[in-house]
Structures are given as structure tokens and as C-alpha cells.
């Protein structure tokens with residue numbers, strides 16, 4: 001599939017330090033994802049994810065340890081190229097998604113496929129469709145928000 005959806009620009013992600021958006025999986029269930037700057041040029045295996053090749057990486061907005069969001073509406077806490085989990089403080093490499101410390105040690109964040117073209121970030125993940133910018137709640141403005149029976153995210 002060649003579908004891609006424009007998300008935002010690399011510049012916007014850099015300026016805001018993260019960019020939260022909502023996607024839907026193949027069953028129509030919403031989930032949150034975040035774009036974060038990925039500035040270091042660590043060579044990582046080209047196994048599955050190409051995140052980080054273009055100065056931005058995208059991850060599901062949820063810690064691997066517990067259902068804790070990284071961005072709770074005020075941006076992702078970042079330090080030294082790592083996302084910091086607000087709950088127990090594990091730090092995840094912004095480029096690889098890997099965590100080698102704390103409660104979430106030895107885990108890797110689920111990645112979201114994106115591409116960057118001329119400074120614009122596109123969602124290219126075959127399993128996900130773009131719902132809207134912002135968190136899941138930001139899209140609940142009286143539309144047909146049925147009961148989110150399978151939400152993994154606690155608010």
C-alpha cells in the first residue's frame with residue numbers, strides 16, 4: 001500500500017519536543033502515538049523499524065511496564081535523547097525505543113511506521129490509520145465515541 005497521511009513537520013516535533021496523535025488499529029480501536037525527535041545517529045539494526053532515520057521517531061504512547069502514557073497532554077518528558085516514563089522513570093532511547101533501565105528494562109516500545117519527505121512526517125503504517133492530532137480524548141467532541149471497551153489506557 002502506498003497510503004500515507006501527513007502528520008506534521010520535523011520542525012514542529014523538534015520545537016515542541018514531541019507530537020501526540022491518535023491512530024486506529026485494523027479493528028478500529030483507538031490508540032495514541034507520539035513523534036519524538038531522534039537526533040543521535042546511532043546505527044541500529046535494520047530489523048523492523050526504520051524509525052529515527054530522519055530525525056523523528058514514532059512510538060505507541062504507552063510504557064511497556066504498565067499502561068502509563070508518556071505524553072499525558074503536556075508533551076513527553078525527554079532527557080538526553082530518551083523518553084522518560086512519568087510513573088517509574090524508566091528511560092527509552094528515542095531512536096530505537098529500547099529501555100535498559102528501571103522497571104521497564106530489556107523492553108522495546110512498539111513502533112509506528114513513519115516516513116519523512118522534505119521535512120514533512122507521514123504515517124505509513126499499514127496497520128494503523130490516522131484519527132486526529134492530540135490524544136484520544138481530544139477527538140471526543142460529541143461524535144460517535146462508542147464505549148472504548150478495549151482501551152488499554154487509564155485516564
Ligand code: FES
Nearest residue numbers: 063065066085088
Ligand atoms: S510504568 Fe513505566 S516504568 Fe513503570
